[in-house]
């Protein structure tokens with residue numbers, strides 16, 4: 001037996017027992033000939049002592065002493081000895097094993113460790129090594145308690161979700177990794193086929209079409225903890241491969257799907273936090289989210305909602321607003337209520353003049369001309385530009401924002417989308433700056449009534465808001481309808497202002513599916529070539545169906561309050577999407593390329 005207990009197990013109940021432990025040497029120290037070390041494993045840390053006075057046999061003492069001195073940090077050892085109380089006053093109440101220690105009678109070096117690239121032991125206040133170094137030696141990084149706790153937490157989240165879905169009759173099915181491309185809005189990772197030279201698989205951007213096929217196949221309730229691959233430009237906090245809780249159900253409507261997700265998350269909350277999650281989650285339409293929060297992923301845990309005051313301020317003589325309104329622009333504003341701010345600034349007001357000036361500069365960096373402000377002082381709106389606003393206009397603004405003494409009104413003007421987006425960014429910035437999120441906990445919200453299509457902001461081209469398999473609200477597209485007004489039966493799940501999931505009802509009628517492809521500019525031939533198998537399957541009695549996918553990495557990292565999703569992924573890529581530990585991606589030998597009948601045109605950059 002390599003161990004009788006783990007390093008997290010011993011308590012005073014085991015006093016006097018002979019035990020055997022194995023683990024890593026985290027710390028060692030010499031207290032005048034008495035040698036101490038912290039022996040750590042996945043379960044905890046136990047203090048191990050070599051005390052020559054407590055041992056009788058000379059040769060054992062000498063042997064152990066010299067062996068002990070060879071135990072470098074992170075070497076792997078096993079020890080055996082007797083559990084005893086720590087010397088009174090030296091107990092460690094933060095450590096569950098902190099009342100006891102093991103007086104060793106024998107030890108063995110199982111494996112040694114080279115000098116470490118960074119400290120594995122976590123001490124209060126100690127700085128983390130740089131992320132690239134952590135990723136290069138991820139196996140050492142994973143030995144740190146906080147990382148191993150993150151992975152265990154992630155496991156508990158997934159396993160609670162699995163239990164809940166299992167209880168609800170869902171079947172977990174694995175879908176292929178070598179697939180035909182499914183459009184989810186990103187580039188595919190392409191895998192060359194050796195057996196069909198010149199042809200390629202795509203790694204799945206999601207199991208979307210397979211889960212729909214499972215519904216056509218009569219499976220009824222499917223889920224999968226699915227790996228997905230999207231070759232996106234490396235953006236903050238994205239990974240080229242990530243994990244989704246992927247769900248599909250037949251003979252349901254959108255509310256049924258949302259209800260099962262609420263049930264899953266309530267079970268997760270109960271299991272990992274021991275708390276009841278309030279369900280059902282609030283719902284907000286896409287239109288309201290954009291107009292009140294300036295984003296389709298609203299954080300509703302704090303106020304600062306946006307108000308479109310275009311109609312009111314167009315009665316002003318303020319030339320900046322007038323110029324923008326003439327071009328069809330909008331003015332949105334928000335009320336930074338006096339009570340939001342607890343620390344008065346240098347000039348005594350809550351968000352002082354200098355802060356407002358900084359906000360104006362910030363707005364300019366966001367592509368806005370600036371930002372206009374007014375403050376409620378002695379029952380009136382004051383500011384350097386208030387003279388351009390007749391009293392009936394300021395009275396309407398006071399009413400619209402329910403402005404009270406000390407409140408600060410901020411306005412942004414521009415094209416509707418620019419003003420709303422900047423308003424949303426301003427909201428987030430103020431929430432951070434004014435600590436409005438402190439103690440707020442987590443808040444889920446459903447984003448519903450989403451559009452079916454949107455226009456690409458650069459090319460103006462019509463594209464899907466979600467993906468091309470979303471069922472139109474009316475069941476099909478109405479002939480002659482303005483497509484940008486068409487609604488889709490889709491929904492997003494938002495947690496604390498981050499989108500963590502999205503789903504929809506699907507087109508189960510092949511004709512409706514064809515209509516959507518046509519709107520995206522596909523010819524019949526292109527449809528057949530790309531999606532012939534889907535259209536064919538739908539024509540064999542596809543049941544009405546729909547589903548959703550939740551991003552596990554983001555969900556877990558938000559639950560834990562991590563800075564990045566990389567903290568909850570065992571082996572993430574770095575910000576440049578490189579695997580620093582195994583040095584991927586890497587060139588392959590010419591012989592392998594030859595086998596695939598591929599020619600590599602890129603320069604070899606691996607030696608950089």
Ligand code: ASP
Nearest residue numbers: 206208503504547548549
């Ligand atoms: N396949 C979608 C996605 O990955 C989710 C869904 O519609 O179920 O975003």
